[in-house]
Amino acid sequence: MLDERVRAVMQRLGEEDRLEREQGLPSEVRARAIAPTTGRFLFALVAHHPGCAVLELGGSRGYSSLWLGAGVRHFGGRVVSFEIDPVKCERRRENVAEAGLEDTIELVDGDALELLPPLDDVFDVVFVDAEKDDYERLFQIAREKVEPGAVLVADNVLSHEETLGAYSRARQVDPTLASVTVPLDRGLELSVVLTRSV
Numbered sequence: 001m002l003d004e005r006v007r008a009v010m011q012r013l014g015e016e017d018r019l020e021r022e023q024g025l026p027s028e029v030r031a032r033a034i035a036p037t038t039g040r041f042l043f044a045l046v047a048h049h050p051g052c053a054v055l056e057l058g059g060s061r062g063y064s065s066l067w068l069g070a071g072v073r074h075f076g077g078r079v080v081s082f083e084i085d086p087v088k089c090e091r092r093r094e095n096v097a098e099a100g101l102e103d104t105i106e107l108v109d110g111d112a113l114e115l116l117p118p119l120d121d122v123f124d125v126v127f128v129d130a131e132k133d134d135y136e137r138l139f140q141i142a143r144e145k146v147e148p149g150a151v152l153v154a155d156n157v158l159s160h161e162e163t164l165g166a167y168s169r170a171r172q173v174d175p176t177l178a179s180v181t182v183p184l185d186r187g188l189e190l191s192v193v194l195t196r197s198v
Contacts, residue, residue, distance in 0.1 A: 001047065006070045009099040010039070013063040031061045031088075034129060034155060035185035039067035045151065046125055052077035055123040055145060057112050057138050058130030059083040062092035062099075068127065069101040079105045080121065082112035084130075116141050129155040132163040139167070143197045150193045158187025 017033040034042075042064065046052045052072045059065045059081040068079045083089050089109040096105050108115060113134065126142045128135055135154055142152060152171075157164045158181070168189045171179035179191040 001074050002043075002070050003100075006066055006099045006101065009095050010036075010063065010066055013061060013066075013095060016061075017063065031063065032129075033060060033063035034067075038155065038185045038188065039064060041182075041184060041188070042127060042153070043067045043071040045071070045153070046077065047071040047074065049077065049124060050075040052125060053121065053123045054079040055116075055121075055126045055142060056081040057116075057126070057128045057142065059092050059107070060085075060088050060129075062095040062105075064127065064129060065092065065096060065105050065107075066099050066101060068125075069096070069099075069105040073101065073104040077104070080108060080119075080123075081105055082108045082110070082116065082130075084109075084111050113137060113141070116145070119145070121145060122147055124150050126150070126152040127155070128153070132156065132160050135164060135167045136170070139171075143193075146193050148193050148195055152191045152193070154189040154191075156186045157181060157189045158183060161187070164189075 017031040020030040046054055046068060054068050056065055056079055065081045083092055093107055096102050123145050128138055130138060157168045168181055171177055171189055171191045176195045177191045178194055182188040182190050
């Protein structure tokens with residue numbers, strides 16, 4: 001699962017992210033990686049699930065992709081990861097290959113808002129960590145790709161509450177979901193699908 005190749009790439013990416021944040025680089029050029037404890041949370045969420053199919057919306061340079069891919073590969077799962085930034089897409093591809101997870105993680109380069117709707121797949125877990133203004137539209141598209149029992153996780157709902165507070169509130173009043181805000185790191189909105197979308 002978390003072998004030395006994966007750990008080495010994760011450590012390097014985590015250090016890159018830390019240094020970029022300390023230097024105050026603009027968010028559009030930073031890795032914008034999830035916190036390591038959020039990575040472990042995602043790993044735990046998917047690792048026990050045989051054949052787990054994961055959809056990642058916003059892969060950046062691949063740090064979260066590695067946590068998800070390492071989690072699912074032991075029991076034959078897979079990750080489909082979308083990223084729109086061409087520079088980050090190239091780095092992500094290199095990082096996934098260096099970690100030895102290219103057979104587990106399918107990398108899709110481009111806009112998920114355009115490329116996801118025609119995708120004829122069903123996912124068990126969806127992780128959203130994209131541009132904050134796109135969360136609601138991405139959720140609506142992803143909602144059509146899951147069945148009851150699936151879990152959708154959105155990052156940054158507390159660190160960006162001014163933008164994503166409405167996202168969390170909408171999930172929590174949706175009778176087809178059971179949703180809770182998890183105060184881990186930058187805040188996760190975790191939503192379990194109870195019934196098919198109406």
